[in-house]
Amino acid sequence: MKITITALTLAIIIRRSEAACPSEIDLGSSCDVATVTSKLPADCTIQELFPDGDQDTAIPNICKYVAPTQFVELQGTYQLDQNYVNGGGAPTDGEDSFEMAMARVSRFVNNPTDGMNNNRISWPEYVQKEKYNAANGYGENGYMINFNIDRDAPEGSCKMNTAMCCFTESAKDALPDNSDICRHDLSTSPQSNHVKSGWSVFAGDEAAHCVGFTWKEGDSSDENKGNALFYASLYQTAKHGFMGNVPGAPMCACLEQMPVVSNAACIKADDNGTMNYKLLFDAVTGEVSATHTVNMSYGACDEADLSTHVKTVHAGTSIATDIDNYLVGEGNCENTNAEYLNDYQMLLPTDSQTSKFRSLDGAVEDGIEWAQVFGEGVDFLPPMVDPAEADEDMRTRMEACLSTLGRYCMVRRLCGSCTSEPHKDIIYQRHTALPEYQEGMSTDATMDIPNLFMNQWRKQNNEMHIDYDLYSSVSDALNGVEAWEKSDYNNEDQNFGFPRNSGPKYHTWNQWNSYKWGGGHANHHGFYVEVPAAQ
Numbered sequence: 001m002k003i004t005i006t007a008l009t010l011a012i013i014i015r016r017s018e019a020a021c022p023s024e025i026d027l028g029s030s031c032d033v034a035t036v037t038s039k040l041p042a043d044c045t046i047q048e049l050f051p052d053g054d055q056d057t058a059i060p061n062i063c064k065y066v067a068p069t070q071f072v073e074l075q076g077t078y079q080l081d082q083n084y085v086n087g088g089g090a091p092t093d094g095e096d097s098f099e100m101a102m103a104r105v106s107r108f109v110n111n112p113t114d115g116m117n118n119n120r121i122s123w124p125e126y127v128q129k130e131k132y133n134a135a136n137g138y139g140e141n142g143y144m145i146n147f148n149i150d151r152d153a154p155e156g157s158c159k160m161n162t163a164m165c166c167f168t169e170s171a172k173d174a175l176p177d178n179s180d181i182c183r184h185d186l187s188t189s190p191q192s193n194h195v196k197s198g199w200s201v202f203a204g205d206e207a208a209h210c211v212g213f214t215w216k217e218g219d220s221s222d223e224n225k226g227n228a229l230f231y232a233s234l235y236q237t238a239k240h241g242f243m244g245n246v247p248g249a250p251m252c253a254c255l256e257q258m259p260v261v262s263n264a265a266c267i268k269a270d271d272n273g274t275m276n277y278k279l280l281f282d283a284v285t286g287e288v289s290a291t292h293t294v295n296m297s298y299g300a301c302d303e304a305d306l307s308t309h310v311k312t313v314h315a316g317t318s319i320a321t322d323i324d325n326y327l328v329g330e331g332n333c334e335n336t337n338a339e340y341l342n343d344y345q346m347l348l349p350t351d352s353q354t355s356k357f358r359s360l361d362g363a364v365e366d367g368i369e370w371a372q373v374f375g376e377g378v379d380f381l382p383p384m385v386d387p388a389e390a391d392e393d394m395r396t397r398m399e400a401c402l403s404t405l406g407r408y409c410m411v412r413r414l415c416g417s418c419t420s421e422p423h424k425d426i427i428y429q430r431h432t433a434l435p436e437y438q439e440g441m442s443t444d445a446t447m448d449i450p451n452l453f454m455n456q457w458r459k460q461n462n463e464m465h466i467d468y469d470l471y472s473s474v475s476d477a478l479n480g481v482e483a484w485e486k487s488d489y490n491n492e493d494q495n496f497g498f499p500r501n502s503g504p505k506y507h508t509w510n511q512w513n514s515y516k517w518g519g520g521h522a523n524h525h526g527f528y529v530e531v532p533a534a535q
Contacts (some may be wrong), residue, residue, distance in 0.1 A: 004238045004359060011515075013131075013394050018202060020043055020044060020048075020283075021041070021044035021049060021129045021281050021283070022041065022044065022281065023280065023282065023283065025039050025040065025041075025044075025278065025279040025280075025281070026039065026276070026278055027039055027272075027278060027279055027290075028156065028276060028277065029276060029277075030064035030291065031059075031067055031277040031292075032063060033055060033059045033060065035277075036059055036183065036279055039279075040354065042508045045488065048171050049281065049288055050288070050498065052192070054337075057521035062086060062279075062288070064122070065276070066289050066290050066291075067120065067277055067290035067292045068119070068292060069120065070121075070125070071121055071122055071123065071124035071125070071229070072124065074104070074105055074121070074230065074234055075104060075105060075110055075234070077128070077354045078126040078144075081124060081126075081144065082146075084233070084234070084237075084249055084252075085144070085146050085233065085250055085252040086146075086245065086246055086251060087243070087245025087251035087252065088245075089101075089199075090102075091171065091237055092244060092533070093438060098241065100165075102237060103242045104357050105237070105343070106238045107233050108224075109235060109238050110158065110341070116230065116231075116235065117228075117295065117296050117297070117299075118293070118296070119296070120223070120224070120271065120275060120292060120294050120295065120296070121227045121229075122226045123143065123225060123229070123301075124144045124147060124229070124460045125141060125143045125144070126143075126144055128142070128143075129143065129144060129145070130142040133236065133259050136169045141422075144253065146189075146191070146192065146250055146253035146254065146257060147229070147253065149254050149257065151237070152268065153412055158159065158254030160214075160254065160255045161210060161214055161215050161216065161217070161314070161500040162212065162213070162215075162254070162255040162319070162323070162352050163212055163213060163225075163228075163252065164208065164210055164212030164213075164250055164252070164253070164258050164306070164309055165211055165233050165236065165252035166179070166181070166208050166209070166245070166246050166258060166259065167208065167209045167210075167236065167237075167242035167244055167309070168206065168207065168208050168244040168245065168246060169243060170240065170241040170243070171241035171243060171244050171246075172235075172240055172241025174206055175208075176209050176243060176374045177207045177209065178208075178209055178263060178264070179208045179209070179210040180205075180206075180208070180261060180262040180263075180266060180330075180333050181208050181246050181259055181261055181263050181333075182201070182202060182259065182260040182261060182362050183199060183200060183201045183207050183259065183260050183261065183324045183337060183340060184200045184246060184248050184249045184258075184260070186197050186199060188249050188256060188257045188323075189192060189248075189249060189253060189257040189258075190342070192249065192250040192257070192318055193249070193250075194283055196247075199340075200247065200259075201327070201337050201340075201341070202333075203261075206246075206248065206369070208261065208265035209242060209263050209265075210263065210306075211230040211232050211236065211264060211266070211267055212232060212265075212288050213226070213231075213232055213267050213268060213269070213301075213306075214223070214306070214309060214310045215265065215313075216314065217452055218226060220271060221268065221313070224270060225269075226320060227269035227296055227298070229252070229270040231267055231269055231298045233251075239447075246377060249277065249422070254367070255323075255326050256326070258326070258327070260326055260328060260336065261326075261328070262327070262328055262330050262331070262332060262333060262504050263292050263306075263307070263329070264305060264306040264307070265300070266301035266303060266304075266305055266308075266514045267298065267299065267300060267301065267519070268301050268372075269296060269297070269311065270296070270297050271294050271295070272295055272296075274295040275293075275294045276292060276293045276294065277290060277291070278290065278291050278293075287469060289452065289526070295413065295425070298441055299410075300515065307323050307324070307327040311323060312535075313335060314460065323484075327470045328369060328480050334482040334492070337425055358414065359372065359414075359526060360372065360412070360414060361381075361526070361528065364474065365474075366474040367533070368410075368474065369530075370526065370531060371397065371528060371531050372526050372528050373393070373397065373527050374390075374454065374489050374526075374527050375526030376513060376522075376523060377416075377523050377524030377525065378416070378524045379414070379416075379524060379525055379526030380502075381463070381526065383450045387439045387451070391448055392437070392452055395434055397409060397531075398430060398434070398529060399424040399432070399434070400532050401492060401532045404532055404533075407430075408430035408434075409427065409529050409531070410428065410529070410530040411427070411428040411430070411431060411453070411527060411528070411529055411530075411534060412426070412427055412428070412474075412527070412528045412530070413426045413453075413498060413513075413514070413522075413527050413528075414526050415511070415522045415524065415525035416524050417521055417522060417524040417525070418511050418521050418522050418525070419510075420508050420511050422472045422503065422504050423499075423508065423511035423522070425465040425472065426471070427471040427472070427474055427476070428468055428469075428470055428498075429468060429469050429471065430467065430469055430529050431466070431468055432461075432526075434449065435447045435461045437449075441458065442456065442460045442462065443460055444460050445461075446461075447461050447462070453497060453498045454498075454515045455496075455497045455514055455517075456493075456497070457488075457490055457499060457500045458486075458489050458490050459489040462489075463487075464487035464502070467515065469483040470484040470499060470502060471484065472484075472504060473531045484502060484504045484506075485503075485504065485505055486503045486504070486505065486506055486507050487500075488501035488507055490499040490503045493515045495514050495516040496512045496514055497513040497514045497515065497522075498512065498527075499511070499512065500511060500512050513525050
């Protein structure tokens with residue numbers, strides 16, 4: 001049985017029993033089946049408390065959902081929480097005043113006996129998310145997607161074990177501008193912005209206050225991460241008035257879903273070893289529940305900023321090195337944005353020869369001039385509309401070297417998005433005569449040259465080491481050395497283009513291009529034909 005809290009009142013697991021057990025059982029800092037069993041007095045057994053024999057499921061649910069304070073209790077509903085962490089909701093968009101919208105949270109902040117200093121807060125989980133998460137691979141839980149992107153974790157978590165909030169406006173105090181917003185990949189937070197893919201690059205002069213925290217699995221920081229999230233989010237809004245999200249990004253989420261920024265302040269929440277659970281038993285009603293006491297403290301991390309703290313906590317792990325991809329440092333937005341636009345969004349820098357996504361059209365490289373005939377992605381160039389004219393154009397270009405060089409002009413594919421290094425630059429050197437044209441798939445007697453390269457790489461009239469060879473460089477092709485050894489072709493009417501799964505030594509998968517099918521890595525490529533030197 002699973003108990004999930006959905007409103008202010010905590011759910012209570014009820015067991016009707018006539019057991020002679022005390023009304024309170026001190027469990028210490030742990031709450032689980034073994035601890036409950038070990039802490040029972042001699043005249044009280046686990047069977048007496050749970051006569052149905054379901055203590056192995058009931059106790060974990062009591063400990064998880066009843067003993068601590070659920071995050072949803074702070075505002076009252078899932079929808080309020082979801083809207084808030086995405087930058088909207090009552091504080092920003094509601095008809096009531098800011099003070100009224102945040103009154104419930106403010107009472108929790110200011111309550112000296114049952115407030116933020118006296119409660120352990122759970123990581124946000126909701127019954128409304130259970131079916132969605134299960135159906136979309138986020139686990140058998142109800143954790144909010146903003147804080148549940150590590151699908152390999154047993155419970156809701158972030159792959160970087162780090163979460164952050166970035167505020168862009170304030171209803172009360174002046175917003176401390178502590179960070180430059182560099183960019184945001186919209187595909188990392190589609191549940192927040194309702195956009196499947198896209199990106200935004202910022203000038204870096206937008207006012208933003210970013211604050212975050214990290215945790216180490218099994219450490220007290222892991223146990224207290226719900227409190228840290230509260231302190232980084234709702235507390236900052238209720239106490240200081242901070243709110244508003246970076247456009248297209250959530251206001252609070254796992255670091256991986258947040259915009260890339262220069263810096264972030266670092267906070268922590270600590271129970272100071274005071275966490276204590278109590279199992280509660282009502283002898284009149286037979287109800288079994290639980291509660292806890294704790295003395296929480298909050299404040300800044302020992303290190304100067306979030307990046308430094310993450311590197312300290314996660315020293316020796318990939319998290320410590322990967323943090324630089326999200327918190328890039330003061331003054332580094334411009335450089336990291338340029339790298340991102342080139343490497344991920346395929347936009348060329350000014351000096352295209354320094355980019356892996358480069359065009360050779362009309363350029364001279366390796367002492368040879370090249371002319372583009374077609375391409376996709378950043379190298380987009382459609383072939384001629386008439387297939388016969390497209391074939392005649394490419395055929396004429398390839399045959400242009402026969403009279404002066406005694407060979408066919410080389411065909412070259414540059415592929416910046418290919419994941420295999422040898423497939424980023426391939427030379428096709430034709431050896432045998434080109435068969436006559438017929439539109440579409442090659443036959444034993446015909447060939448549609450553009451279609452052969454674009455969509456239907458076939459063996460008919462196109463057999464490796466007989467009709468052609470492939471090389472990894474122009475010099476290898478000119479010298480006839482280091483020709484590729486493994487060939488691969490389409491069967492029947494498949495639409496896998498050049499070079500299917502051919503490779504230098506072994507078959508290499510998914511480096512093919514196709515102008516009809518998706519799935520390969522060659523989404524950004526250009527085909528070029530050698531231009532013979534004028535005689």
